[in-house]
Amino acid sequence: MGDLLGSLPEPSDWQDIAWVGYYDGDRSLASGFADAGDAVLAAWKSGSRPNDPLLLPLIFNYRHGIELALKQAIRQAIRCVHQSGQDSCAPTISEVEAHLKSRQRHRVGPLAQQLAGILNQLQLTGLPPETLHWLMRLQQLDPSGEAFRYxxxxxxxxxxxxxxRLAAFFREAFDVIHGGVLTMLDVHETHLYDMRATG
Structure with missing residues (x-):
């Protein structure tokens, strides 16, 4: 019988193909969820049908993209801590991974605070106060990570x-984390690697 995805017939048009597993970890999957939020917003704006039922799917996609971007940033920041030699009190990378996969780790507020703490330890620019404030308000509205699923x-x-306006807040927070913090961590990680290679 095979699995559901593997049992589908071959597509007749290459434009109908998506490559399974074509992700750079949570980083590109986060981008996919944010882009899905954009697509739902575009459908909502079209007004071609009653669109109130699109509200929760729109919020869920943006919110999940933010959660995944925060988790990816935490992973990269912890790698930087270990590469910089500041890891005497830091959790191991496998401990962080297990923590991020636990049921409790769907809460964006604690994830944002954890990331802010690690960025501070690395002496890197943290999340802007307005973004952190907005994420804490999101945490208050969605304490379990399930408020927009049901x-x-x-x-x-x-x-x-x-x-x-709500979608703009979500997209801005996502862009700060995904485009700003992750890019900063990429640069810092490369810098640490170069320092170790030349030192």
Whole structure:
């Protein structure tokens, strides 16, 4: 019988193909979720049908992209800690990985605080205060990481939401982490590698 994906017939058009596993870890998967949020926003803006049911899928995609970007940044930051020789009190990379995969690690607030602490230890620029504040507010709205997955899990007093503005907040936070922090960590990791190679 085979697995579901492997049992699908060969596509007739190459444009219909997606390569399974074509990800650079959580980094590119995070980008995929944020891009999915953008696509849901575009569908919402089209207004071609009643679009209120798109709200939670839109938020979920952006939020999950942010979670994955935070986790990837934590992984890279911990690698930098170990490469820089500041690892006497730091958890091992495998301990961090196990921690990030635990059920409790879907909470963006603690992930953001953990990342901020490691960036501070590395003496690198941290998350901007407004981004950190916004992520903590997101944590308050979604303490378990499941508020946007089910219709009855969202606890809010809001009756109406400016979807475009909300999506802009999500996209900005994602871009700060994915485009800003991860790029900074790439540069720092290369610098540490070069220092060790020449030293």
């Amino acid at each position: 219709a009855n899990h969202l606890n809010t007093d809001a009756e109406a939401i400016d979807v475009v």
